Each structure stands twice: as C-alpha cells, then as structure tokens.
Amino acid sequence: MSNWKKRLGAGGLALLALILAAVGGSAHPAPEQDVLGEAKIPAGPYVALTFDDGPRQATTSVLLDGLAQRGVHATFFVIGENVEGNELLLQRMEGEGHQIGLHTYHHKPLDQLNAAGFYAEVDSLRATLTALLGREEFMLRPPYGMMNAANQARAAAPIILWSVDPEDWSDRNTARQVSAITADVKDGDIILLHDIYAESVDTALQVVDALMAQGYHFVTVEQLFAIRGRTPENGKIYRRLPPGD
Numbered sequence: 001m002s003n004w005k006k007r008l009g010a011g012g013l014a015l016l017a018l019i020l021a022a023v024g025g026s027a028h029p030a031p032e033q034d035v036l037g038e039a040k041i042p043a044g045p046y047v048a049l050t051f052d053d054g055p056r057q058a059t060t061s062v063l064l065d066g067l068a069q070r071g072v073h074a075t076f077f078v079i080g081e082n083v084e085g086n087e088l089l090l091q092r093m094e095g096e097g098h099q100i101g102l103h104t105y106h107h108k109p110l111d112q113l114n115a116a117g118f119y120a121e122v123d124s125l126r127a128t129l130t131a132l133l134g135r136e137e138f139m140l141r142p143p144y145g146m147m148n149a150a151n152q153a154r155a156a157a158p159i160i161l162w163s164v165d166p167e168d169w170s171d172r173n174t175a176r177q178v179s180a181i182t183a184d185v186k187d188g189d190i191i192l193l194h195d196i197y198a199e200s201v202d203t204a205l206q207v208v209d210a211l212m213a214q215g216y217h218f219v220t221v222e223q224l225f226a227i228r229g230r231t232p233e234n235g236k237i238y239r240r241l242p243p244g245d
C-alpha cells in the first residue's frame with residue numbers, strides 16, 4: 001500500500017469531516033444524509049486553489065485570514081528559502097486545514113537538474129517540512145511546470161500541475177485575473193496563483209466569493225483526490241481531477 005493510500009485511507013473520515021465542516025460553515029446548506037445515516041459528499045462542482053512561491057508574511061497572512069473567514073481550504077506549494085523565518089506561518093496553514101506541498105528549495109527548473117541536484121532541491125525541502133510539520137508525504141509542483149522523465153521517477157511524490165492559469169505575475173491586475181479565472185473554470189480544475197502578490201490575494205478571495213455564489217466548493221488537492229475516490233501516485237502528473245475520470 002502506498003503512503004498516499006494509507007494517508008488518505010487513515011485520514012478518510014477526518015478528511016470527510018473537514019469537507020463537510022467547510023461546506024456547513026459556508027453559505028451552502030448542510031449535507032444531506034442517505035438512508036444509512038451516512039453523510040453524502042455534496043455533488044460539487046469542486047475546485048482547488050493552489051498558491052506557489054510563498055509563503056510571504058505580508059501577503060500570505062492576509063490570504064489565510066480571508067480564507068478562514070470564508071471557511072475555505074487551499075493548497076500552498078512553498079519554496080524552502082521562504083520557509084526559513086516563516087515557520088509559524090506554515091504551522092498556522094497546517095493547523096487551519098490547508099495543504100502544504102513542495103516547490104523546491106530555491107525555485108529551480110527540475111528538468112535541468114541531475115540526480116544530485118534534484119535531491120538537493122526536493123528532498124531537502126521535504127526534510128525541512130517533515131521536521132516542522134511531523135509528516136513525510138508532500139505533493140510536488142515543479143517550478144515553471146518543468147519536469148523530465150528521469151526526475152519524474154525520482155520525485156517520490158505525485159506531481160501536481162494546473163488547469164487554470166491567469167498568469168497573475170504578468171500584470172498584477174485583479175479585475176482581469178478574476179474574469180480570466182471565472183470565465184474558464186470547470187468542475188475539478190486546479191487554479192494556479194501566487195500568494196506573494198497582494199493583487200493575487202485579492203484575486204483569490206474575489207474568485208472564492210464569485211464561485212461559491214455559483215455553487216462551487218473549494219477544497220485542497222488532497223481532498224479533491226479523496227472526493228474523486230482516486231489515490232495519487234508518486235511520479236505521475238496531474239493537471240485537474242474532473243468528475244467521472
């Protein structure tokens with residue numbers, strides 16, 4: 001059994017409780033119960049917000065406040081250099097039910113690294129996060145989405161890319177980014193933003209408000225796998241998790 005299967009299996013009930021708590025805490029109605037009295041996972045649509053390149057105290061803490069107000073959980077692919085000095089922020093993220101993942105120690109393109117370079121970038125960050133958070137399974141988002149087959153095999157983690165990218169770094173224009181995301185989004189999408197920009201934090205919170213009003217539920221990538229009944233596989237690349245796939 002893979003570590004991920006164990007993690008999602010053992011944490012299944014807690015995960016479901018988290019999802020339902022998030023749903024119950026939002027504007028959505030309480031989940032229905034089926035004839036056996038088991039809570040049903042709402043039909044969706046579901047979407048995962050993901051944030052790369054942080055954390056950054058000034059912007060990430062504002063984002064965490066806004067997500068907490070809305071009962072929404074997200075996924076943060078962090079850079080090792082930015083973990084240093086932001087340990088409390090990372091522990092707050094974990095404690096508030098967000099998912100934390102790997103984005104390398106120094107934001108290096110992974111398709112250009114040999115084995116030693118790969119392990120220096122990925123395993124060092126994994127060890128840093130394990131020391132801080134007390135667990136070993138972290139999903140990986142390669143910087144720039146760049147990866148090659150050799151390093152894919154070395155990843156020891158599911159590789160999470162994205163399906164909606166407003167290129168928030170390019171213009172820092174919240175109105176444009178919100179339009180780009182809400183026009184494009186579908187059930188099971190993974191949205192890419194960067195929590196190091198104040199404008200992107202505004203974008204994220206406006207997108208949450210707009211899509212929740214349309215019935216969307218916001219979940220972590222890990223929760224999205226659980227909702228779809230899928231076990232993430234190490235070394236495999238995922239861009240979105242649509243229903244019925």
Ligand code: NI
Nearest residue numbers: 052053143144
């Ligand atoms: Ni990045």
